[in-house]
Amino acid sequence: MRFQSQKVAYYFFATCMLLLSLQIVYGFIMAFAHMGYDVLHNVIPFNTARTTHTNLLVVWLLTGFMGAAYYIIPEESGRELYSVPLAYLQLGALVIVGVVAIIGFHFNYWEGRKFLEIPRPLDYLVVVDVLLFLLNIGMTIWQGKRHSTTSLVLFFGLLMAALLYLPGMIDTDNQTLDSYWRWWVVHLWVEGVWELIMGAILSFLLIKLTGIDREIIEKWLYVIVGFTFLSGVLGTGHHYYYIGTPKYWLLVGGVFSALEPVAFLGMAIYAITMARKGGRTHPNQNALSWTVGCSVMSFVGAGFLGFAHTLPQVNLYTHGTLITAMHGHMAFWGAYAMLVLGIIAYAMPLLTGRKLHDTTTATFAFWTSNIGMIAMTLAFAVAGISQVVLERRVGLDFLTVQKELQVHFFGLTLAATLFTVGIAAYIVNFIRYGLPVGEVTPEQPGSDS
Amino acid sequence: MLSKSAARSFFLVGTLVCVAFFIGLTVDTLGRVPAQTRAQNLTDSVKLGKKLWEKNNCMGCHTLLGEGAYYAPELTRVYERRGPQFMRALLKDPQAMYPGERKMVKYNFTDAEIDQLIAFFQWIGEMDLNGFPPKPHLVQLAVTATSTGGGVAQASDRPFVFNQMCVACHTMGGQGGLVGPTLDGVGKRLTADYIAAWLRDPAAVKPGTRMPRLPLTDKDITELTAFLSQQK
Numbered sequence: 001m002r003f004q005s006q007k008v009a010y011y012f013f014a015t016c017m018l019l020l021s022l023q024i025v026y027g028f029i030m031a032f033a034h035m036g037y038d039v040l041h042n043v044i045p046f047n048t049a050r051t052t053h054t055n056l057l058v059v060w061l062l063t064g065f066m067g068a069a070y071y072i073i074p075e076e077s078g079r080e081l082y083s084v085p086l087a088y089l090q091l092g093a094l095v096i097v098g099v100v101a102i103i104g105f106h107f108n109y110w111e112g113r114k115f116l117e118i119p120r121p122l123d124y125l126v127v128v129d130v131l132l133f134l135l136n137i138g139m140t141i142w143q144g145k146r147h148s149t150t151s152l153v154l155f156f157g158l159l160m161a162a163l164l165y166l167p168g169m170i171d172t173d174n175q176t177l178d179s180y181w182r183w184w185v186v187h188l189w190v191e192g193v194w195e196l197i198m199g200a201i202l203s204f205l206l207i208k209l210t211g212i213d214r215e216i217i218e219k220w221l222y223v224i225v226g227f228t229f230l231s232g233v234l235g236t237g238h239h240y241y242y243i244g245t246p247k248y249w250l251l252v253g254g255v256f257s258a259l260e261p262v263a264f265l266g267m268a269i270y271a272i273t274m275a276r277k278g279g280r281t282h283p284n285q286n287a288l289s290w291t292v293g294c295s296v297m298s299f300v301g302a303g304f305l306g307f308a309h310t311l312p313q314v315n316l317y318t319h320g321t322l323i324t325a326m327h328g329h330m331a332f333w334g335a336y337a338m339l340v341l342g343i344i345a346y347a348m349p350l351l352t353g354r355k356l357h358d359t360t361t362a363t364f365a366f367w368t369s370n371i372g373m374i375a376m377t378l379a380f381a382v383a384g385i386s387q388v389v390l391e392r393r394v395g396l397d398f399l400t401v402q403k404e405l406q407v408h409f410f411g412l413t414l415a416a417t418l419f420t421v422g423i424a425a426y427i428v429n430f431i432r433y434g435l436p437v438g439e440v441t442p443e444q445p446g447s448d449s
Numbered sequence: 450m451l452s453k454s455a456a457r458s459f460f461l462v463g464t465l466v467c468v469a470f471f472i473g474l475t476v477d478t479l480g481r482v483p484a485q486t487r488a489q490n491l492t493d494s495v496k497l498g499k500k501l502w503e504k505n506n507c508m509g510c511h512t513l514l515g516e517g518a519y520y521a522p523e524l525t526r527v528y529e530r531r532g533p534q535f536m537r538a539l540l541k542d543p544q545a546m547y548p549g550e551r552k553m554v555k556y557n558f559t560d561a562e563i564d565q566l567i568a569f570f571q572w573i574g575e576m577d578l579n580g581f582p583p584k585p586h587l588v589q590l591a592v593t594a595t596s597t598g599g600g601v602a603q604a605s606d607r608p609f610v611f612n613q614m615c616v617a618c619h620t621m622g623g624q625g626g627l628v629g630p631t632l633d634g635v636g637k638r639l640t641a642d643y644i645a646a647w648l649r650d651p652a653a654v655k656p657g658t659r660m661p662r663l664p665l666t667d668k669d670i671t672e673l674t675a676f677l678s679q680q681k
């Protein structure tokens with residue numbers, strides 16, 4: 001840690017831990033409902049549980065990105081954060097908006113559009129909050145000593161994520177257009193600008209952890225995000241096959257989305273190569289595991305499992321089934337959850353001054369959560385394939401098929417328990433680190449670690 | 450070897466070209482969607498139905514146009530599959546229509562609101578969706594030529610109400626729901642008079658039964674009774 005103000009990141013990371021725990025609780029509520037035990041139906045019906053689960057996910061990831069930016073940007077720019085109080089204010093406001101939204105979900109107060117359920121008045125507050133965040137980061141970069149590619153890509157990714165929130169607020173009476181604009185947010189986030197954020201954070205971690213020359217790492221960063229946009233923008237078409245939009249999207253979406261895995265493959269090769277080449281061994285091997293793990297698992301979840309259902313001929317049958325849930329879990333986990341957990345694993349020893357990165361708990365957390373998530377993905381996959389065959393191919397009734405799937409949700413619950421043990425270990429380690437009282441070590445000329 | 454500035458140009462040019470194409474296609478799509486989705490039929494009632502759909506977050510359990518949650522039936526073709534009477538009864542009390550099954554929230558909709566939701570589903574059902582939902586392939590049932598596919602194959606030799614209402618809870622020829630007993634061979638078990646009385650009001654024949662009293666006309670009952678008595 002180079003600057004005192006980087007410590008605000010800690011409070012963002014602590015918020016992440018809290019929201020992640022809550023997200024998992026709601027995941028279990030849904031898994032039980034799928035097994036036939038919807039005992040909480042009168043208090044927390046399935047739609048409440050689902051909306052809370054996915055919104056908590058998005059909010060903790062965004063909080064994690066913000067924390068990461070508050071850690072990375074001062075270091076990359078070579079100066080203190082523009083304003084520390086603003087950062088606290090902005091975190092507080094975000095938490096309040098989140099809490100109000102989640103309480104609202106339990107009282108039928110929401111917008112009812114998947115992933116964008118936050119009610120309209122709160123949407124505006126989110127926008128203001130993100131603008132404050134961008135102002136803080138932007139001013140730090142602007143007044144900084146250096147304008148590194150990593151910090152510019154990170155800033156551009158965050159700025160575009162904020163701008164792309166706006167199409168989600170377009171009002172229309174036509175369900176098709178509603179979903180058309182919804183994908184501008186959902187798809188262009190996860191398969192577009194969030195990948196910039198991911199590329200930038202991975203680059204920062206690789207520069208720090210492997211000691212490889214910044215110029216080489218940042219050059220490949222450009223190539224990878226170049227591939228992301230080449231395929232990902234027109235790849236939005238893979239959501240426009242069957243919602244009442246013209247047929248040419250089958251071709252455009254099919255071809256370009258089929259290329260999307262290239263960017264994820266590039267990311268994986270890049271991280272593995274840099275980690276191998278790294279001249280010196282950084283003490284924080286756990287952070288390196290999360291970094292390389294993130295690039296590999298995002299290729300599996302987003303690249304491979306995304307490709308598995310992206311061709312229109314396949315998607316006709318898998319569209320809107322548990323196959324999508326299988327892909328959604330592994331992709332979000334690999335690309336974004338592991339990314340945030342990785343930057344936290346890297347930053348915590350420096351923020352708190354306690355070297356708990358290579359404890360057994362940290363290693364255990366990494367492996368158990370990953371094995372748990374792979375098992376969860378398999379459970380969703382078996383359920384999803386059975387659903388597609390029985391409902392879409394054989395033509396059995398929806399509810400009849402769901403009865404057949406209950407056993408797979410028992411499997412999911414077991415896998416999710418393993419995953420939760422891993423996450424619990426991660427959080428225990430996080431708590432053991434204590435508060436951010438680490439020492440600030442001034443930069444030595446020429447060093448980049 | 451590729452230089453950093455060449456890599457940056459690749460990123461900037463590639464992105465700009467793709468974004469330009471994407472915006473062009475979007476403009477074209479916005480022009481075509483009204484015709485493809487029969488926007489001329491977007492009455493006020495349909496619009497209000499859409500508002501109810503959103504306000505109650507039905508998408509948090511169901512999918513529509515294949516988007517949403519995977520907990521409750523896909524509703525894109527529900528109008529064709531179940532018909533308005535069934536839906537009206539269900540939206541009044543989901544438990545009555547699917548006793549003991551996975552639960553839907555019981556809303557206190559007014560009759561006008563129910564009409565709006567039904568109008569919304571009817572409009573959704575008429576869209577041209579490039580072939581979604583797919584017709585099931587592996588069944589050898591005769592599929593009605595006019596049916597645009599509703600997930601459940603519809604045999605053409607049966608009364609229309611049977612395919613819309615009864616298969617939600619009963620199977621015949623291996624197709625349908627599992628709430629009630631199969632109706633294969635029902636004509637052997639029950640007399641025509643019993644069936645007619647049963648359909649008029651199940652609870653009057655057998656108090657406490659889980660089969661609800663369905664919104665059937667006399668003509669429906671005659672047709673169904675004749676059809677079921679033949680199932681031997």
Ligand code: HEM
Nearest residue numbers: 190238257260302306307309310319320324328331332335
């Ligand atoms: C990190 C990146 C990714 C994440 C986090 C992600 C996540 C998701 C999620 C949550 C959904 C469900 C969205 C909804 O219904 O609202 C979805 C759908 C989909 N994703 Fe991804 N995805 C990623 C990358 C990819 C890639 C690279 C591909 C293709 C190669 C892909 C192909 C698809 C397809 C085809 C659907 C639609 C499924 C359907 O028709 O129901 N995804 N993704």
Ligand code: HEM
Nearest residue numbers: 024027028030031324325328329332333337416518519520
């Ligand atoms: C550990 C316990 C977890 C359990 C039991 C669980 C279970 C579930 C269930 C049952 C659904 C709803 C599927 C449906 O609509 O029927 C769901 C949705 C979802 N969950 Fe989880 N989940 C867990 C953790 C996670 C984690 C850690 C992530 C992210 C990294 C995540 C991301 C998602 C996403 C993105 C969706 C929406 C999927 C879609 O729309 O296709 N979940 N989860």
Ligand SMILES: [Fe+2]
Nearest residue numbers: 187191236238
């Ligand atoms: Fe996508």
